Amino acid sequence: xxxxxxxxxxxxxxxxxxxxxxxxxxxxxxxxxxxxxxxxxxxxxxxxxxxxxxxxxxxxxxxxxxxxxxxxxxxxxxxxxxxxxxxxxxxxxxxxxxxxxxxxxxxxxxxxxxxxxxxxxxxxxxxxxx
Amino acid sequence: xxxxxxxxxxxxxxxxxxxxxxxxxxxxxxxxxxxxxxxxxxxxxxxxxxxxxxxxxxxxxxxxxxxxxxxxxxxxxxxxxxxxxxxxxxxxxxxxxx
Numbered sequence: 001x002x003x004x005x006x007x008x009x010x011x012x013x014x015x016x017x018x019x020x021x022x023x024x025x026x027x028x029x030x031x032x033x034x035x036x037x038x039x040x041x042x043x044x045x046x047x048x049x050x051x052x053x054x055x056x057x058x059x060x061x062x063x064x065x066x067x068x069x070x071x072x073x074x075x076x077x078x079x080x081x082x083x084x085x086x087x088x089x090x091x092x093x094x095x096x097x098x099x100x101x102x103x104x105x106x107x108x109x110x111x112x113x114x115x116x117x118x119x120x121x122x123x124x125x126x127x128x129x130x
Numbered sequence: 131x132x133x134x135x136x137x138x139x140x141x142x143x144x145x146x147x148x149x150x151x152x153x154x155x156x157x158x159x160x161x162x163x164x165x166x167x168x169x170x171x172x173x174x175x176x177x178x179x180x181x182x183x184x185x186x187x188x189x190x191x192x193x194x195x196x197x198x199x200x201x202x203x204x205x206x207x208x209x210x211x212x213x214x215x216x217x218x219x220x221x222x223x224x225x226x227x228x
Contacts, residue, residue, distance in 0.1 A: 001219050008228070015164045015191075019138070022190070026211035032219075124218050127226040130138070 003027055004118030005037045008129030010045035011060035012053070017046050020128035021063060028071050036074045036118040037064075039107075041129070044077040044087045049104035061104050068106030075107045076114045132157045134221035138164040138228070141176035146227035151179040161209070161217055163188040167195060170206045177203045188214060 005024055009016035024034055039046050051061050068075050077087055083096065089103040103109065119125040135150040135158060147169045150160060160183055162169050167187045169176045186207040192198070199208060209217065218224055 003218070015138070019163060019191075022211045023214060027215045027218075030212060030215055032215065124224055126136075126218060126224050127228065129226065129228045 001124065002033045002035045002122040004035045004115075004122040004125045006115060006118075006125060006127040006129075007037065007039045007043040007046060008041045008127065010042040011051065013042065014130045016128040016130055017043070017060055018058075020126075021060070021067065023126065023128070024073075025067060028067075034071065034073055035122045036076060036114065037068075038076050038078070038115045038118055039081075040078045040112075040115065041081055042085070043129070044082045044085055047075070047077045047082070047104050047107035048087055048102045050102050065104050065106045073106065077103070077107055077109045078115070079109050079111050082109050131223070132159065132221045133223045133225055134158070134217050135160045136224065136226045137162050137166040137169060138226070140165040140168040141174070142168070147176055147179065150225075150227045151183060154183065157184075159184045159186065159217055159221055161186045161188065161214065163191050163214075165195075167192045167197065170202050171197070172201060172203050180206065186213070186217065 005020055007017055007020045011017045046064055053059050088098050088101045089109050090101055093101050135154050137147050137150050139146045141147045170187050180203050186209045189208045189210050
């Protein structure tokens with residue numbers, strides 16, 4: 001079955017990003033397909049490579065990047081939410097005159113249409129948030 | 131057509147359990163995750179709302195809060211993440227009551 005996952009909450013806030021990660025991983029391990037993981041609202045903060053959590057804590061961002069690499073996931077950050085919160089890739093840096101980027105490996109920035117399309121193309125849309 | 135209802139808040143921290151249980155149809159399923167697991171604790175004010183409903187809690191979230199099966203309302207099932215995935219698959223829609 002094909003799933004799209006929506007994540008509305010940032011890392012280390014409550015539990016939504018952890019729940020979404022564990023659900024996504026379990027679905028993949030059961031042989032399901034993840035059509036897209038769409039990060040919306042504060043969820044875009046899951047896609048900055050500049051986080052440094054304590055060494056004995058889980059690294060939520062790296063964990064997403066690694067899962068994305070292992071399963072070739074399409075992990076999309078909402079562009080308007082990312083602009084507001086300072087999550088920047090090369091294209092956004094150029095377009096908005098920023099002096100740096102911070103997007104983590106495996107993520108890309110795109111529009112809300114990607115969420116709608118994910119919902120249309122998938123058998124189920126599962127929303128994690130707070 | 132069945133729906134899986136997801137509740138992630140304690141009944142003491144919002145009305146989502148109340149909303150979900152009042153809206154769900156007889157064949158629907160309810161899965162309590164995160165702080166939602168508190169809704170399935172025996173003898174608390176929300177316990178009566180679960181009567182006659184198909185209710186599960188996410189085991190890892192229950193354990194993370196120091197709670198065990200004997201604290202749960204009778205008939206409530208415990209699932210792991212793989213079981214969560216199965217519930218998403220076996221219901222036609224998923225509604226997160228955020």
